[in-house]
Amino acid sequence: MSLELRGLSRRFDNAQALRDIALQVDGGEFVALLGPSGSGKTTLLRILAGLDFPDQGEVRIDGQDMAQVPARHRRIGFVFQHYALFRHMTVFENVAFGLRVRPRASRPPEAEIAARVRRLLERMQIAELERRLPEQISGGQRQRVALARALAIEPRLLLLDEPFGALDAEVRKGLRHWLRALHVELGLTSLFVTHDQDEAMELADRVAVMQAGRIVQFDTPARILDQPANGFVAGFIGQAQRFAGRLTSQELIFEGLPLAPLPRALLLGEAAAGAGQGPAEAFVRTHEWQATPGPGNAVLRSARAAGGRVQAVFAVGPALIEAEIPPGLLEPGETCQLDPLTARVFLADTPFATG
Amino acid sequence: MRQRSLPGFGASLGVTLVWLVGLVLLPLLALLLRPWELGPLGVWRSLAEPRVLAALRLSFLGALAASAAMLPLGLLVAWVLVRYRFPGRRLLDGVVDLPFALPTAVAGLALTALYAPNGWLGEPLAALGLKVAYTPLGVGLAMAFVGLPFIVRTVEPVLRDLPLEAEEAAATLGASRAQVIRRVVLPALAPALLAGFAMASARAIGEYGSVIFIAGNMPMVSEIAPLLIVVRLEQFDYAGAAAVGLAMLALSFLLLLALNLATRFWRRA
């Protein structure tokens, strides 16, 4: 199954939810739509499912235009953010629903429906819940029921809206691995919406980063992390701190901070591609700092151990900078010289700069 | 028109519009237009009759007075229903809806039997020199009866949703219980009380069945406006009847508008 979106736009009363979206997803891929709330992720997902309709543009599945195909004929599985389970039906009835509403001619006999539902519930590891009502099971279990219900219709495409959004952190981690394994097992083309970058990076084959109704980058997690397409992505992904700076022909100068300039050779992002000069924004991640004890530009304010490294907060001029340092290097109150090892730099007039 | 994700929009809207236009809007259009057969001056004359003015005055002032009188009782009932658990609470909850459910003719008959000079309550009241049945007081009593549940049911949900933390906060700040109620609870309930008052009044203004049995229906004294419509219809004075009806609707509308504005003002203040 392949999915292709072209020139998709959607406007709500007072907001442009989607602007000129293009996306091509290959069969069997697991794709994350990642972005802050309000960036249009859910709207895009709903349009794919036929629950909303674009003002312009087209959705093609295996080459077929979906414009005139209503939701009920699309065979697209949709897992709603709050699951939207039918509250008056048992788990079994929820999962069987999609099979039971088929026209008589294509509806499997009841015995086969039962067998298929039970197989699915077993695969979801919730076989023992089939007689329960949705209100009698936990959030994580509801999630699995919603997934089983969507899979029961043998969808050609699976859409998940914030699949872990309503769960607590503990359950979330467990389900994440399980969902990834399930995807590998089923080989189903899937798209899921999330605002959690860890989730997207860990689960997806490719990630579409969305900002203000546009897809600003669509790439593998590794490349998004290494080569963010613009300042927005650089700031949104990874634990990066943003600095105002100025790019000259030789180096990046940090504005208003006693930080040493970075030569161009050490820079990443646009600057690495030899972009021009002028006001710029620079992003430095916490592990991209080097602290040298002794007199210097920084004072350690506080430190917190985190898995073999120390998350430190330095006062540098008027700013506070977060950086990782080796354990035992400094005590709070001591001074040091703090230098960035690299930075991702984007000129301030880049179209999607966060400003 | 945009596509919609769920089916049945056109069909359900179509059914709804036919149902609404045929059963409500078309008939009300007749009410809106028919009085003017008399000409503007004729409408004026038809409404300026002393008997009409007296009836309109009784219906409106009676309704306002009766609803205002029910505010403390409505608040009390809502308060004990929401805040206290006591034997008979569930029954009390059901009893509040009695005026909603009881057919108006039954209510009218019952109130008359009770407050007539030889009734269970009418006799002791008469001994005190208070005549209820067949007087404007009886009209107000029937109006209060039908209006009470509106006040209780409007205040109740608001009271239930009031965060108790606000009252606890006031207590930690040194307010006495009476101060908390006067300064924290009542201001929060004021818009709901006003809304309940408005709904009770609107209902009482148009009330017919509960009132006419106990009213005695003496022209100029205890005759309500809806009864005047009936009287005029019996004389085949359609336009005159419609004029009274339209005047009632217009006055009710103005009253609701004024109360609405007052509520808004209150919220802002």
Add this chain to the structure above:
Amino acid sequence: MTPRPAIAEPRWARIVLCVLALVLLGLFLVLPLAAVFTEALRRGWGPVWQALSDPDAIAAIELTLLVAAIAVPVNTIGGVAGAWCIAKFDFPGRALLLALIELPFSVSPVISGLVWVLLFGAHGWFGPWLQAHDLQIVFALPGLVLATLFVTFPFVARTLIPLMQEQGRSAEEAAATLGASGWQTFFRVTLPEIRWALLSGVLLCNARAMGEFGAVSVVSGHVRGETNTMPLHIEILYNEYQFVGAFAVAALLALLALVTLAAKALLERGGPRGSLAA
């Protein structure tokens, strides 16, 4: 409930307030009800039975049932359709539509009857035409039905709309992605979720339809045994000083009200909470 000692009234105050509420409502709301039954049974069951088995009374009961049997289904279908489009779709004019559906609640019952006379009475807009074709609406069954339809118009829609809005659309959307048609979605997904509220709305609609007095009084013409519903029959008996008969019929209607209230309370406990607030 967590105890809230800091903001609790003293025990004596709570007791006084509860007793006060019970006594006042007892005097004001329950005593009239008790009076109906007492007056009806003043001379025992015999006269009550006699009054209720009088041919005119039976005709009134039959007519009342017939009128309700027509008006309630019509307003149920209209109310469900109205609730469906208002609660499940966004469209311009939705708030206006909702306000118009609730409009009959703020119109006097007498006006609810009057409007039909203005349309179909002897001097109504369509009166001459109806006369020419020998059709009668006012002072006949159709008039009674129309007046009842008007006064009971909002009950079902008004009970359903808040509940359906609160439930949102996602269950219906889920059904659509699973391949359900519109009717399948309505009957299998929506209706089971709203059935108790719907039943409650229908019961309230029915109670009002059977008990309506003002509106039908205007369009009835008061022909005994023909166009008299039960509430109108009460008035006639009362005006003829047949008090036991009047109170007997009134007691029957009061029973209907009590049953309706009990059923509504039961439904509120069984069905989703908070959905049926009056």
